[in-house]
Amino acid sequence: MQRGSEEEVEGDVEDEEFIDEEQESEEGEERRVKQLPVGRTVTLQMLLEENILQPGEANMSIEYMGQRFIGDLLSDGKIKSLETDIIFASPSAWACHCKRIINPDKKSGCGWASVKEEMELKSAETQSVRIPVRHCTLGNRAAIHDGNTLVESTPFSSMGKIQPFLVSLSTNAALVLDFHCHLTTSEVVGYLAGHWDVNAHNLAITHAFPCRSRLNDRELGPLVEEDIYRGLEQRRLTLVGWYHSHPIAPPSPTLRDIDAQLDYQIRMKGNSDASYTPCVGIICSPYFVESVSLESSLASYWVIPPPENKPHEYGKPMLMTYSVIQDQYLSQDALNEMKKCAEFYKGDQDYINFNEGYKGNITYLEKLKTSLSSKFPRDQNNGLLWNYLSEMISPGSTGETRQPTPHIPPPPPLTSSVTLASSSLPITIPSATKATSATSALPGYLGAEIASALFATGKFPTSLMGLSFPPPLPSVTTAIGGTTLSLVKPPLLSAPSPAKIFKAEDLLVAAGVASSCPGAKATSAQTS
Numbered sequence: 296m297q298r299g300s301e302e303e304v305e306g307d308v309e310d311e312e313f314i315d316e317e318q319e320s321e322e323g324e325e326r327r328v329k330q331l332p333v334g335r336t337v338t339l340q341m342l343l344e345e346n347i348l349q350p351g352e353a354n355m356s357i358e359y360m361g362q363r364f365i366g367d368l369l370s371d372g373k374i375k376s377l378e379t380d381i382i383f384a385s386p387s388a389w390a391c392h393c394k395r396i397i398n399p400d401k402k403s404g405c406g407w408a409s410v411k412e413e414m415e416l417k418s419a420e421t422q423s424v425r426i427p428v429r430h431c432t433l434g435n436r437a438a439i440h441d442g443n444t445l446v447e448s449t450p451f452s453s454m455g456k457i458q459p460f461l462v463s464l465s466t467n468a469a470l471v472l473d474f475h476c477h478l479t480t481s482e483v484v485g486y487l488a489g490h491w492d493v494n495a496h497n498l499a500i501t502h503a504f505p506c507r508s509r510l511n512d513r514e515l516g517p518l519v520e521e522d523i524y525r526g527l528e529q530r531r532l533t534l535v536g537w538y539h540s541h542p543i544a545p546p547s548p549t550l551r552d553i554d555a556q557l558d559y560q561i562r563m564k565g566n567s568d569a570s571y572t573p574c575v576g577i578i579c580s581p582y583f584v585e586s587v588s589l590e591s592s593l594a595s596y597w598v599i600p601p602p603e604n605k606p607h608e609y610g611k612p613m614l615m616t617y618s619v620i621q622d623q624y625l626s627q628d629a630l631n632e633m634k635k636c637a638e639f640y641k642g643d644q645d646y647i648n649f650n651e652g653y654k655g656n657i658t659y660l661e662k663l664k665t666s667l668s669s670k671f672p673r674d675q676n677n678g679l680l681w682n683y684l685s686e687m688i689s690p691g692s693t694g695e696t697r698q699p700t701p702h703i704p705p706p707p708p709l710t711s712s713v714t715l716a717s718s719s720l721p722i723t724i725p726s727a728t729k730a731t732s733a734t735s736a737l738p739g740y741l742g743a744e745i746a747s748a749l750f751a752t753g754k755f756p757t758s759l760m761g762l763s764f765p766p767p768l769p770s771v772t773t774a775i776g777g778t779t780l781s782l783v784k785p786p787l788l789s790a791p792s793p794a795k796i797f798k799a800e801d802l803l804v805a806a807g808v809a810s811s812c813p814g815a816k817a818t819s820a821q822t823s
Contacts, residue, residue, distance in 0.1 A: 339386065340372030353377060357393050360428060363441045364393045378439045396439060424584055427547040435607040442551040445544065448596045448614035460573055461497040462595060462617035465489075467629040469619060470670040471503040473591050474633045476540035476579040477663050478688070481645045487536035488527055491572050498535055498573050499620075505632055507639040530628075534563075538577040545585070546578035546594035548612045557598040557610040573597070575615055581666070582653075589657070589665040622672040625680060627701040637687050649689045660689055675699060 342348040348368065355366040355374055366389060367375040374383045376392070383389035427445035451458045468487065475483055486504035491497075504526060508519045527534065537559070539552075548556065556576045563572045580592040595615040601608040640646045649660040664681055671680060682693040 338372055339368070339374075343368075343370070343372055355389075357390055359390075359394050360397050360432065362393075362397055362439070362444060364389075364439070425544050427545060430609070430611050433550075433609050435605075436609065440550060442549060444550050445547040446550065446553060446609075446612055447547055448594060448612040450614045450616075458616060459496075459597075461495070462500070462575060462615050463497060463620050464500045464577075464595075464617050465502075465620050465622050466670045466672055467622045467626045468500050468503040469593075470667060471505065471629050471632045471636075472538050472577065472579060473581070473593075473666055473670060474663075474684070475503070475505040475636050476542075476591065477581045477666065478636060478640045478647060479643065479645045480542050480582075480647065482540050482542060484537065484539040486523055486527075486534060487538055487575070487577065488530075488532040489535045490533055491535060493569075493571075498575065500535055500575075500617075502530070502532060502628060503538065503632065505636050507635060526628075533572065534574070535572070536575040536577065538579060541578055541580045541583070543582050543584050544580060545583055546580040546592045548576065548578060548596055550609060552576065552578070553598055553610050553612050556596065556612070557600055560598060589662045590669065591666050619670075624674050625672045625699055625701045630699065630701050633684065634687065641688075650692075660685060660692060663688075 339348065343350060350368045350370045352367045353365050355368050357364045357366075365377045366383075367377065369375055369382070374386065374389045375381070376383065376389065379392075381392070383392065425443075425445050427447045429447050430449065433440075433444075433446070468489075472485065475485060483505065485506050487500050487502070488504060489499045489501040492499065504523045506519055506523070508515045526532075541547075556574075559574050559576075563574045565571050575595050575597055577593060577595045580586070583592050586592055595617050596612045597615050598610040598612055600610050647659050649658065649663065651659055653659045653662045664685070667684070668681070679697065680699045683697065683699055685692045686694065
């Protein structure tokens with residue numbers, strides 16, 4: 296009863312603010328004639344009349360507890376919410392409405408301090424750092440949730456559990472991955488391949504296969520897929536995961552990344568525990584603005600599905616610890632992949648100019664050297680590899696054109712079994728047109744959309760082929776300064792089907808770990 300009264304009072308506050316704003320709008324002209332505005336006399340309509348603001352679609356935003364709300368600034372100074380189509384007379388009324396959706400106990404505050412106008416997005420330097428939210432604050436899925444919301448990954452130790460399997464990452468794979476992510480301000484994505492040792496419970500990541508393709512590139516996508524699939528098959532490798540970059544954001548998965556990763560885990564489960572093959576996601580943040588280190592921030596994650604009694608919640612991202620295994624030799628595969636990546640991105644508007652300054656007196660080239668040096672194999676301690684890579688991405692920096700001599704291993708025995716099953720499902724890698732300098736300033740977080748296609752040729756049981764991937768985000772375009780930008784709108788994030796949740800719970804049993812959430816099946820975590 297008390298709760299209802301409180302809501303009525305808050306509703307009255309919002310209604311009063313709506314009326315106050317209109318009264319100020321009607322009386323504003325008369326007061327401006329008599330004297331300069333004093334007190335609470337500045338309205339959005341005044342700012343529009345003085346050409347300080349311009350009306351437009353999706354040019355108003357509110358960020359609160361990791362959620363982002365978008366609104367249209369109308370010509371009369373009112374704000375129309377894109378999520379609910381409700382028209383608000385003032386920024387305060389809109390801010391109160393948005394905050395109550397996330398936090399019903401939130402009292403009304405100053406909306407002017409919460410609302411942002413589109414002009415703040417024109418410069419990359421004015422971007423606010425996206426802060427990951429805790430999983431427990433998400434609640435159930437809702438249409439207003441932004442698929443780009445970053446979520447903290449939880450260590451297994453904080454839940455009193457043991458990591459369900461071990462993960463190792465070879466320096467050759469880490470070198471390719473890190474080099475790929477450094478080349479561009481746009482988000483990139485690729486495969487992770489290696490082997491799964493069921494007896495040792497160890498997932499060994501030995502190779503990285505960059506996807507040299509852009510979003511929605513329907514011509515190049517199938518060619519990239521065919522090349523990578525052929526490479527996996529020839530090397531007798533198993534698909535064990537995927538990676539993507541968050542160029543300037545922290546290496547925390549987004550809501551879209553979480554849904555995608557859980558979907559891949561279900562697909563890789565197989566028909567029985569014996570056929571279970573785990574897969575992980577790795578996020579690389581090469582230019583994370585708050586990082587104090589020059590090395591890229593890397594994070595590996597795995598997702599625990601929601602409990603059976605809470606099917607509308609999001610999966611819980613878990614932080615996977617991994618060991619880095621230094622390779623004895625530089626592989627020919629790693630050298631080839633890095634060379635092809637440099638050739639693919641060179642000349643694009645989102646390609647990094649490594650001669651420019653990164654921070655202080657440190658250039659992007661020096662930053663890259665620091666990040667890659669720890670990932671060099673043992674046989675490349677003479678500086679030849681770095682000189683070659685430096686000359687490749689920044690001609691004239693070293694003058695070194697000699698290619699390092701990679702180690703060529705003997706071919707695998709013919710008796711080795713091929714772990715990849717042939718598939719008639721093509722990978723349609725959604726890849727976009729070349730990014731402009733304007734779009735590169737806006738983080739897209741599109742890795743999950745690309746990776747949705749990567750697992751089509753993996754080792755999937757036929758019964759799971761029909762599972763759908765998270766739907767792609769709808770987009771709207773608007774012109775800013777003569778440049779067309781693609782603005783991502785919050786998606787309708789629907790809950791998984793009951794059948795999918797059932798399979799997800801089985802996934803925990805196969806991995807040897809149980810969700811700590813109420814209602815989940817209790818299974819002791821084991822590692823061998």
